[in-house]
Amino acid sequence: MVEPVASPEGVRERVALGPLNRWWPVAAAWMVKDTPVGLTRLGERIVLWRDRDGTVHCLEDRCPHRGARLSMGWNLGDRIACWYHGVETDGSGVVRDVPAVADCPMTGRKMVKSYPCLEHMGGIFVWFGDALHEEPEEFRMPEEFTSPDWSAILCTAHWKCNWVYAVDNVMDPMHGAYLHAVSHSMAEGDREARMKVEDTETGFVFGKVGQRDVNFDWIEWGDTGAFWLRVSPLPYRREAGPGGHFGIMGFVTPIDRDNCRVFFWRTRRVSGWQRDLWHFMYRNKLEALHWTVLEQDRVVLEGMSPDARDREFLYQHDTGLARVRRYLEREAEAQLSALAAESAPAAEAAE
Ligand code: FES
Numbered sequence: 001m002v003e004p005v006a007s008p009e010g011v012r013e014r015v016a017l018g019p020l021n022r023w024w025p026v027a028a029a030w031m032v033k034d035t036p037v038g039l040t041r042l043g044e045r046i047v048l049w050r051d052r053d054g055t056v057h058c059l060e061d062r063c064p065h066r067g068a069r070l071s072m073g074w075n076l077g078d079r080i081a082c083w084y085h086g087v088e089t090d091g092s093g094v095v096r097d098v099p100a101v102a103d104c105p106m107t108g109r110k111m112v113k114s115y116p117c118l119e120h121m122g123g124i125f126v127w128f129g130d131a132l133h134e135e136p137e138e139f140r141m142p143e144e145f146t147s148p149d150w151s152a153i154l155c156t157a158h159w160k161c162n163w164v165y166a167v168d169n170v171m172d173p174m175h176g177a178y179l180h181a182v183s184h185s186m187a188e189g190d191r192e193a194r195m196k197v198e199d200t201e202t203g204f205v206f207g208k209v210g211q212r213d214v215n216f217d218w219i220e221w222g223d224t225g226a227f228w229l230r231v232s233p234l235p236y237r238r239e240a241g242p243g244g245h246f247g248i249m250g251f252v253t254p255i256d257r258d259n260c261r262v263f264f265w266r267t268r269r270v271s272g273w274q275r276d277l278w279h280f281m282y283r284n285k286l287e288a289l290h291w292t293v294l295e296q297d298r299v300v301l302e303g304m305s306p307d308a309r310d311r312e313f314l315y316q317h318d319t320g321l322a323r324v325r326r327y328l329e330r331e332a333e334a335q336l337s338a339l340a341a342e343s344a345p346a347a348e349a350a351e
Pocket residue numbers: 063064065066067068082083084085086087
């Protein structure tokens with residue numbers, strides 16, 4: 001028997017929309033209040049809302065009756081009511097009431113796909129699993145998210161480019177000394193360097209040989225139930241307030257082929273009253289400066305054509321991003337092949 005393999009087009013498409021079977025940040029916590037919120041992530045339309053306890057729920061944004069977007073409907077607390085004809089669906093995707101019809105067979109049945117979700121550090125994460133992975137795997141969060149010694153502040157933005165371009169950008173430490181040459185925090189560092197790769201338990205580190213504690217020295221790619229990027233901590237000037245080096249935990253979530261949402265958590269090893277002071281200073285003094293740097297990234301990436309990758313010439317500094325691209329391709333290929341293998345016996349039986 002021939003092993004089912006994924007088609008190159010299928011793999012390309014899956015990478016472009018993000019491999020499945022991972023947790024992905026989909027929104028900042030402040031973006032989801034009482035009103036249902038409709039979003040597109042990984043090419044899928046989802047709706048998020050909070051119940052009366054403030055817990056976030058996530059469903060496919062499609063009413064089981066005739067397909068209106070549930071995000072246009074009403075938040076009834078433990079359920080959401082469709083605007084069109086009032087069908088009520090709960091957070092597990094089960095229809096609870098069809099007010100227009102007595103004894104409708106939809107009532108009590110799971111009719112809508114539900115997505116596991118969790119809220120942490122000011123972000124909402126959703127599990128996107130394929131048919132073989134509907135139950136979520138554990139998201140082994142980075143230390144910056146779990147240790148009481150760390151504090152993290154989320155900055156998020158919509159970028160009009162494919163998500164892999166945004167990942168490529170972070171996997172490229174050399175651009176800091178050029179693109180951000182005129183900036184408050186990224187201007188230092190070698191403008192010419194040799195780069196090296198070192199494996200870690202959850203991914204790898206790619207960085208400048210011999211440069212430490214200067215600027216964007218290295219970048220770490222991690223896969224711990226979610227894909228993340230850790231930027232080498234930067235020494236920070238004294239007037240930036242308490243705490244040691246200043247780090248970034250980055251995530252990029254695909255919206256569709258041509259849009260993504262970036263999530264950059266600014267991290268610092270700071271706790272207690274110093275954490276409050278750091279948050280205050282960040283919001284008042286530093287955040288605007290960071291947005292200036294992020295805007296430089298956004299403008300360059302949005303200016304690249306969607307097929308830029310088909311006509312590029314990579315050199316040694318691009319080893320890190322090339323490795324992530326291969327990683328994503330292997331992931332997508334493995335997922336699609338597993339799904340094909342699952343459906344193969346049924347197809348054979350039907351012949
Ligand atoms: S389409 Fe939602 S109730 Fe009819």
